[in-house]
Amino acid sequence: xxxLKISLDQLKKMMAAYRxxxxxxxxxxxxxxxxxxxxxxxxxxxxQSAQLKWSNAWREQMSALxxxxxxxxxxxxxxxxxxxxxxxYFVLSxxxxxxxxxxxxxxxxxxxxxxxxxxxxxxxGIEPKTTLVNHTPFSDDFFIQGSKWIKEGIQAIExxxxxxxxxxxxxxNLPLLYQRFRRxxxxxxxxxxxVFSLPLSxxxxxxDQLTETDQGWHVSGGYNQPLVTLHHDTVHLLRxxxxxxxxxxxxxxSFLKGYEEERKLSDTELIYILFQLAVxxxxxxxxxxxxxxxxxxxxxxxxxxxxxxxxxHWDHLAARFGRYIDENNRQKIPFQ
Amino acid sequence: MNKNSLGTYxxxxxxxxKLSQQQIPIEEIEEMxxxxxxxxxxxxxxxxxxxxxxxxxxxxxNNENKILSETNDLPHSYEESVQFTPLSADRGPFSxxxxxxxxxxxxxxxxxxxxxxxxxxxxxxxxxxxxxYDLMSQHQIEIIASLIIGGFVEKEDEMKKxxxxxxxxxxxxxxGGTGESKQEPTLEERLAAIEDQVPKIAEPTPAEEExxxxxxxxxxxxxxxxxxxxxxPIAPIEKEVKxxxxxxxxxxxxVSAIEVxxxxxxxxxxxxxxxxxxxxxxxxxxxxxAEEKGERQEEEENDLESRTPLDNVIALPNLGQAxxxxxxxxxxxxxxxRVAITGKGTKQDREExxxxxxxxxxRPVREEVEQTPNLExxxxxxxxxxxxxxxxYLTNFMESNQEQFTKLKLCIVQKDETIExxxxxxxxxAESILRANQAVRTQISQGQILYIPVKG
Numbered sequence: 001x002x003x004l005k006i007s008l009d010q011l012k013k014m015m016a017a018y019r020x021x022x023x024x025x026x027x028x029x030x031x032x033x034x035x036x037x038x039x040x041x042x043x044x045x046x047x048q049s050a051q052l053k054w055s056n057a058w059r060e061q062m063s064a065l066x067x068x069x070x071x072x073x074x075x076x077x078x079x080x081x082x083x084x085x086x087x088x089y090f091v092l093s094x095x096x097x098x099x100x101x102x103x104x105x106x107x108x109x110x111x112x113x114x115x116x117x118x119x120x121x122x123x124x125g126i127e128p129k130t131t132l133v134n135h136t137p138f139s140d141d142f143f144i145q146g147s148k149w150i151k152e153g154i155q156a157i158e159x160x161x162x163x164x165x166x167x168x169x170x171x172x173n174l175p176l177l178y179q180r181f182r183r184x185x186x187x188x189x190x191x192x193x194x195v196f197s198l199p200l201s202x203x204x205x206x207x208d209q210l211t212e213t214d215q216g217w218h219v220s221g222g223y224n225q226p227l228v229t230l231h232h233d234t235v236h237l238l239r240x241x242x243x244x245x246x247x248x249x250x251x252x253x254s255f256l257k258g259y260e261e262e263r264k265l266s267d268t269e270l271i272y273i274l275f276q277l278a279v280x281x282x283x284x285x286x287x288x289x290x291x292x293x294x295x296x297x298x299x300x301x302x303x304x305x306x307x308x309x310x311x312x313h314w315d316h317l318a319a320r321f322g323r324y325i326d327e328n329n330r331q332k333i334p335f336q
Numbered sequence: 337m338n339k340n341s342l343g344t345y346x347x348x349x350x351x352x353x354k355l356s357q358q359q360i361p362i363e364e365i366e367e368m369x370x371x372x373x374x375x376x377x378x379x380x381x382x383x384x385x386x387x388x389x390x391x392x393x394x395x396x397x398n399n400e401n402k403i404l405s406e407t408n409d410l411p412h413s414y415e416e417s418v419q420f421t422p423l424s425a426d427r428g429p430f431s432x433x434x435x436x437x438x439x440x441x442x443x444x445x446x447x448x449x450x451x452x453x454x455x456x457x458x459x460x461x462x463x464x465x466x467x468x469y470d471l472m473s474q475h476q477i478e479i480i481a482s483l484i485i486g487g488f489v490e491k492e493d494e495m496k497k498x499x500x501x502x503x504x505x506x507x508x509x510x511x512g513g514t515g516e517s518k519q520e521p522t523l524e525e526r527l528a529a530i531e532d533q534v535p536k537i538a539e540p541t542p543a544e545e546e547x548x549x550x551x552x553x554x555x556x557x558x559x560x561x562x563x564x565x566x567x568x569p570i571a572p573i574e575k576e577v578k579x580x581x582x583x584x585x586x587x588x589x590x591v592s593a594i595e596v597x598x599x600x601x602x603x604x605x606x607x608x609x610x611x612x613x614x615x616x617x618x619x620x621x622x623x624x625x626a627e628e629k630g631e632r633q634e635e636e637e638n639d640l641e642s643r644t645p646l647d648n649v650i651a652l653p654n655l656g657q658a659x660x661x662x663x664x665x666x667x668x669x670x671x672x673x674r675v676a677i678t679g680k681g682t683k684q685d686r687e688e689x690x691x692x693x694x695x696x697x698x699r700p701v702r703e704e705v706e707q708t709p710n711l712e713x714x715x716x717x718x719x720x721x722x723x724x725x726x727x728x729y730l731t732n733f734m735e736s737n738q739e740q741f742t743k744l745k746l747c748i749v750q751k752d753e754t755i756e757x758x759x760x761x762x763x764x765x766a767e768s769i770l771r772a773n774q775a776v777r778t779q780i781s782q783g784q785i786l787y788i789p790v791k792g
Contacts, residue, residue: 148562165427171433176420176422176424177423183418183420186410187410274417308423311423315420315422319415320382323413325415326415
């Protein structure tokens with residue numbers, strides 16, 4: 001949450017600008033859940049006006065594209081969608097009421113896939129001439145440094161006088177990590193020149209950003225998130241669906257089906273998604289933490305082991321997505 | 337098992353060693369050795385070799401962690417491109433940091449050989465003659481080794497020499513019957529020296545087995561004679577000879593070195609499945625036939641013995657008998673005796689060598705010896721008490737009815753051997769040996785011939 005804390009009185013004054021009376025306030029990660037005389041509202045606090053503008057743009061764009069079920073910023077009496085206070089931007093929005101997607105229901109997966117594709121359509125329509133920084137982690141340097149880190153990690157463990165079981169565990173897995181890392185780099189090299197033509201998007205997209213309302217799947221969220229090249233969020237969402245569905249690839253395929261009904265994924269986008277699925281992000285993160293700190297708590301060790309165990313699912317997801325690309329490619333070439 | 341050179345047996349060993357799950361896979365063997373750790377014990381009539389062969393080794397492996405695949409080739413499909421070896425949440429059966437490991441394996445050994453093939457169990461030894469290995473997989477090694485068990489008496493060799501001796505002695509006896517043979521001085525002297533003792537301890541029993549151990553000195557003599565004989569024309573391998581049924585010949589011992597050798601071979605075959613080396617040779621067949629004939633002849637000779645006046649004559653060999661005469665005599669007798677002659681069946685073969693055992697075992701000798709004490713008493717009454725006692729003992733020894741069946745064995749004293757040890761080996765009292773060997777007091781030396789009285 002943004003570090004700025006405001007008093008109840010200050011919040012009441014802000015809500016007065018929206019002609020709302022504050023009944024109860026609950027602190028959220030990115031703002032406040034305010035119970036008013038006209039229902040529950042969300043107050044989000046933004047640090048940068050550019051991010052706020054970009055966020056407002058895709059919401060308006062979705063609406064313009066015909067999808068009204070989207071979280072819009074409510075304008076105040078001054079006809080502004082924010083109140084600036086102490087360098088921060090306070091924004092008010094509705095909180096939709098309804099159910100969240102059920103990934104066990106492949107219809108939900110497919111329909112959310114379509115909405116998600118509309119969201120990406122909206123992102124494509126945003127004017128890219130902004131001062132926003134692309135925080136995409138992937139670059140040649142990412143892979144070069146990663147390879148170096150793995151080799152150094154192997155050497156460091158080999159030179160330990162008394163290696164621990166965690167050392168041995170990491171040591172045993174580093175070459176396998178390198179294998180994935182190396183392949184991801186190869187795939188990256190094939191698409192890196194065209195990837196940056198893709199629109200910006202949030203680094204992640206959570207399933208619970210979708211709420212089923214009378215108007216369909218309502219899209220919300222995306223507050224203060226760094227922006228990256230498109231499909232960083234897709235990979236995140238695909239993994240989210242796969243894990244929540246108890247590792248059912250059908251849930252993912254249904255989602256992809258709905259998505260591509262609304263928006264076709266290009267070869268670049270598909271490979272870009274594939275190479276990200278191949279990178280063992282979670283395991284990498286835990287290994288890196290241990291190597292940096294040189295120690296690990298029992299809780300962290302348990303999480304690391306869980307991450308390693310989970311990686312086989314991510315490996316399977318990557319392979320299944322690879323087959324999805326292969327199948328798409330065969331369909332593109334008739335009589336083959 | 338194979339029998340190598342005389343005195344050693346080779347056991348070829350092929351063993352597959354499988355690594356346990358805790359051991360790292362083998363990539364490169366650094367060192368490998370095999371060490372025999374066996375105990376050699378005598379158990380009754382057998383020498384038992386038990387223990388293990390220990391295989392020790394060290395090797396390198398588990399270096400795959402160091403190999404970070406740098407391939408730039410992409411598979412043909414995207415699915416294949418992202419198919420990876422699963423990560424492992426377990427450390428695994430062995431530390432991934434382990435790059436070297438050791439190998440230890442035990443190959444149990446239990447070998448049984450007849451004790452009759454060794455002089456002493458302490459002479460038997462074991463060692464690895466050859467050793468090799470084959471890396472069949474990263475988890476499997478095949479060990480190939482040869483275990484040598486040595487220290488066995490080279491009886492074949494000795495027996496071969498004895499066979500020569502025996503064969504030639506047969507001729508000697510035939511010649512002795514005619515009294516025309518010449519004798520080579522060296523053996524003659526030796527025989528004379530031995531014969532001086534013989535009458536006092538003569539072996540009365542006919543056709544009994546004797547195991548003869550020849551001293552190395554004697555073997556050398558025989559070898560020298562063999563060498564001489566080899567220069568002469570070689571007779572056919574198997575030859576039928578008609579032998580004159582001289583009484584001296586009749587009581588000649590029928591069990592010769594051949595039989596002893598066969599017995600040894602049979603033992604060896606039954607215990608260690610030794611490949612037959614001798615049985616099929618024409619020489620041995622001939623010898624066996626000769627023995628069979630000999631048995632038949634023995635029966636006939638026993639009949640003759642009862643009516644011949646020559647029973648009381650000591651069959652001193654008369655060497656130098658003309659072979660032609662021999663043949664004539666043989667033809668007169670019209671008795672078939674098959675004699676195996678292995679490369680030495682010339683007429684001159686009959687000349688010189690005598691068999692001590694054959695002399696001692698003849699009944700006429702015993703009978704003469706029975707008279708000897710009386711002669712000695714009358715002629716040497718002034719001899720000292722000790723000698724008298726010995727003579728008396730010998731007299732009693734020979735006069736006893738039971739002692740008619742006493743066997744006499746010859747023993748060649750081995751290096752550092754004591755009378756007690758010899759007595760123990762033959763399961764008799766040391767005193768008995770001393771009594772049987774007048775010239776011997778307590779000191780014996782290597783190569784010395786001792787007479788071993790064995791009751792049976």
